[in-house]
Amino acid sequence: KAGVTQTPRYLIKTRGQQVTLSCSPISGHRSVSWYQQTPGQGLQFLFEYFSETQRNKGNFPGRFSGRQFSNSRSEMNVSTLELGDSALYLCASREETNSPLHFGNGTRLTVT
Amino acid sequence: AQSVTQLDSQVPVFEEAPVELRCNYSSSVSVYLFWYVQYPNQGLQLLLKYLSGSTLVKGINGFEAEFNKSQTSFHLRKPSVHISDTAEYFCAVLNTGTASKLTFGTGTRLQVTL
Numbered sequence: 001k002a003g004v005t006q007t008p009r010y011l012i013k014t015r016g017q018q019v020t021l022s023c024s025p026i027s028g029h030r031s032v033s034w035y036q037q038t039p040g041q042g043l044q045f046l047f048e049y050f051s052e053t054q055r056n057k058g059n060f061p062g063r064f065s066g067r068q069f070s071n072s073r074s075e076m077n078v079s080t081l082e083l084g085d086s087a088l089y090l091c092a093s094r095e096e097t098n099s100p101l102h103f104g105n106g107t108r109l110t111v112t
Numbered sequence: 113a114q115s116v117t118q119l120d121s122q123v124p125v126f127e128e129a130p131v132e133l134r135c136n137y138s139s140s141v142s143v144y145l146f147w148y149v150q151y152p153n154q155g156l157q158l159l160l161k162y163l164s165g166s167t168l169v170k171g172i173n174g175f176e177a178e179f180n181k182s183q184t185s186f187h188l189r190k191p192s193v194h195i196s197d198t199a200e201y202f203c204a205v206l207n208t209g210t211a212s213k214l215t216f217g218t219g220t221r222l223q224v225t226l
Contacts, residue, residue, distance in 0.1 A: 103155035
């Protein structure tokens with residue numbers, strides 16, 4: 001099976017802009033989670049979607065949003081970008097609630 | 113709420129030496145435990161998992177970990193490391209039950225040198 005695919009791999013945006021990141025989970029996985037990774041804060045949970053419904057949400061401002069489509073693909077959107085949003089954004093999928101997460105290689109977002 | 117503590121931010125070790133990366137967790141309910149490895153510019157790869165059963169878990173690349181419920185620990189070990197094991201290692205905990213998010217430790221940088 002193909003792994004979790006994230007596009008694009010790299011993005012450079014300026015403050016105030018918005019950005020959309022995409023994630024295709026492993027075939028058959030209905031759960032998709034998003035994490036933000038920074039040197040200072042480590043890995044922080046953003047949200048999880050299961051069968052197109054947001055099932056869990058981390059402590060991020062409303063500028064961070066996501067959605068999941070009927071084919072389980074997911075998108076994450078960040079509006080009004082700030083310098084502090086520069087990070088590696090990781091998407092992960094899993095078969096069931098208590099299954100291990102399988103991660104993509106991430107999208108490196110740089111905000112200037 | 114659950115939390116994970118990885119006390120060692122960096123662990124330097126010579127090639128072919130044994131290594132132990134420490135992980136302690138805190139949770140009020142039963143948990144599943146995981147170790148992930150991250151190589152530069154890549155995502156996280158699952159090394160091993162403890163869901164139930166034997167407390168000694170074997171994973172990929174010769175790594176193993178032991179679940180100790182009384183000490184709430186899940187330390188990762190390898191008897192002989194290789195240069196290619198140089199990477200960041202993350203311990204993670206998941207509360208059993210539904211709709212639970214994975215909580216990660218802050219990571220341990222394993223640096224293997226000749």
